[in-house]
């Protein structure tokens with residue numbers, strides 16, 4: 001608007017102008033930081049029902065400043081872990097806009113499930129509590145039929161709407177012009193089936209405000225996968241990490257209570273106490289002081305953001321992780337890391353994404369097979385090392401043969417691949433062909449470094465293939481310590497669960513073998529555990545020691561084909577029919593040896609790999625390691641004849657009589673075992 005005031009006294013002109021301005025200009029908006037503690041009522045957590053306070057999440061203040069309407073930034077990025085309170089900040093921001101500068105807001109999440117959960121568990125309770133607390137009536141009440149009120153996916157208010165959108169549905173992202181936007185869990189947004197990028201579609205809604213730069217987009221997410229690309233520009237790279245790398249990269253710094261050195265807390269300096277998580281501490285990188293939880297809390301409260309990247313085109317970007325969060329503690333961080341490290345946990349990826357707020361540095365989860373080959377050792381095939389205390393095998397059943405890997409595990413979950421075999425032959429008859437080959441192999445002991453025979457203590461045979469389930473069940477029934485198993489996908493499924501009784505039936509025939517057990521094996525957690533272990537560097541990579549969980553391979557055991565199969569799957573997220581879906585995706589058709597390894601891990605878990613006490617381990621070690629005297633003079637004195645095998649009516653000759661090369665075996669019944677009910 002231009003007002004011409006020619007010929008008027010300059011003083012009068014100024015008066016008119018200022019009066020007009022006062023009438024036209026809205027009152028200066030309240031800063032978002034100041035609005036928050038007066039309007040946001042916490043709807044969950046220990047302070048449920050109380051007003052939001054910056055005390056509990058001090059790092060949110062500066063983020064709120066950038067989201068304030070008078071702040072010039074058009075986009076604000078937060079790369080975060082779980083439990084940081086940033087999600088509530090995003091929802092509160094929408095309400096702040098609705099009240100103080102009403103305009104259209106687009107809030108997008110990666111799936112309809114995410115949207116429904118967010119609306120019912122967070123947004124609706126937040127709106128209700130806000131309006132109840134303050135007496136304000138900003139958001140129109142929900143009305144089911146009338147077009148005037150709010151619906152589940154559209155919250156209406158005078159001057160605009162808050163639209164909730166599924167980022168993976170193009171029609172949700174197209175529509176009317178929008179001034180404010182939230183890209184929530186943006187790392188889980190997927191390229192649409194027609195190749196359209198959801199972030200590009202989302203941005204299309206802001207076109208009208210681009211020239212004047214009067215729009216604002218808030219993006220926040222826990223990260224996903226790191227492609228290894230330094231700039232994060234590579235295809236498939238975590239979206240929030242890409243945005244963060246383009247930003248000014250602010251990290252929350254705290255002062256060491258001892259030396260006052262200002263620093264960002266990083267995982268590398270965390271003193272994780274696995275046995276006593278509450279004793280976990282953090283080492284000051286400057287003076288080495290061990291910061292305790294009691295010292296951490298005031299230090300985090302007094303912390304401040306420090307930008308680590310500078311340049312004219314960088315927008316405000318924040319990193320917030322469990323170390324910065326007052327909803328977390330060193331103990332809680334330790335517990336989460338331990339939980340993710342266990343079979344059934346999410347492994348390294350879970351720790352990176354959910355605790356550290358970092359993209360998981362895994363190239364499609366599996367390390368390069370060539371890197372794995374480079375670190376092969378020279379130990380002999382079938383010779384159990386001194387620290388190999390649990391000896392197990394896993395078998396994958398194909399129609400033309402059986403793949404099998406024998407693995408030994410140590411107390412700290414280090415493993416050694418000892419024998420890899422393909423037993424060729426038909427698998428439709430559990431007494432013949434490849435099954436007979438497996439039986440013969442299983443009946444023979446391996447040898448340990450002390451020269452003593454060692455029997456495999458548990459073997460898993462895969463009954464997942466419907467066409468071979470009966471054979472697997474029957475073979476397992478006939479052999480000692482053999483388990484027919486069935487892989488179970490999904491998060492949080494235990495490494496090995498309780499078996500289901502299955503009536504074995506052949507099509508058109510009566511029940512032939514009676515009831516047998518099919519043991520469920522949680523493949524996701526085991527694969528995550530394996531992949532994170534495969535990424536660990538050890539002595540072969542110049543490290544001072546092999547870390548817990550380290551996987552040993554030998555040039556005498558593990559061929560290139562072995563490594564290709566072991567790395568044949570990757571954990572990927574995708575959207576199927578509008579629903580967010582995660583799965584282990586097969587990258588190579590032959591992934592049998594990966595399955596074998598996972599089944600062997602399940603057997604080790606069954607024997608107590610992660611549940612036995614150090615006394616239990618010491619007992620096994622003492623039993624397996626003969627005194628040097630006995631070892632030198634009478635190598636057979638400790639050897640015991642095997643116990644008779646239960647339920648082995650149709651036992652093959654090879655099993656009944658140990659072969660000449662290995663005339664005796666240790667008694668499997670001696671080792672301590674946990675009962676199922678204790679797990």
Ligand SMILES: [Zn+2]
Nearest residue numbers: 256259284287
């Ligand atoms: Zn210090």
